[in-house]
Amino acid sequence: MAQDAGLSELQAIVMSAIVYAGSAQFSAIAILAQGGGAGAAIAAAALMNSRFLPMGVALAPSLGGGPLRRALQGQGVVDASWALAARPDGSFDRMLLFGSSAAQYVAWVSGTTIGALWGGALGDPQDLGLDALFPAFFVALLLGEARSGRARGVAALGALIALVLVPLAPAGVPVLVASFAALVGLTRGARAAVLERQEAEGEPR
């Protein structure tokens, strides 16, 4: 796919190493392969990555250090590790986040290298069903998250918003806008539930 867009094997590997955001890389390359310009490709990647904004906001209180250190720690966010490290009280397990991101980074860069150098011999990843792996992982995490009726309602609302926007908005935007479903948390009942849980855990946070 990267070759269709005019990228060399080395460029594809470098891109994975320094951008490290799979879906953004794919959308940028898809635009190039369709004959789009560099600006359009970068804009598509930015939109695809916009979902990291709310994830970063959620993570922020769990990070320490100065602005530069927090900016660097923020780079550790990818979908799977962010979701894995989320605790029910709204804080994050930082070590779990960085550990799982580091493992995925190694897998991602080596996967790109294998694909770029020997991709032709491996066949289509679709035949192996690999495109079902991440959504299935997210379903499993969602089952753990959606214990309260409120969380289940927000999940349903988020999915609905995303599906309605898929045909209308550029890739990445549906997931970003779906994060607004979390504004249900502004209701009095939702705030009371958080207070109650924090008091039960004895953590003033």
Add this chain to the structure above:
Amino acid sequence: MSTGATVIAGCALVTFAIKAAGPVALGGRELPIWFTSVVVLLAPALLAALVATQALADGDRLAIGADTAGVAAGGLAAWRTGSIVACVLLAPAVTAALRAL
């Protein structure tokens, strides 16, 4: 600079800025209860949206395919057994099997 190099550099910068924004703007301080209460609901909202856009859509159109069935099978396994491993092994296996038919 070639188009490829420009796109790679641009994507790297944009991704860095987006991932840094939240932690830099909001890090290291106590946040009010209403904020925490929204944050705890971000995970279900974003996860559900990621599942919906990956399993029920193909690019910019809604599409149900072998991957939808695979994800459903994996989800069922996770729900019944509580095992994430069973879920992520079963989903690609079912998807690949359906595609091989």
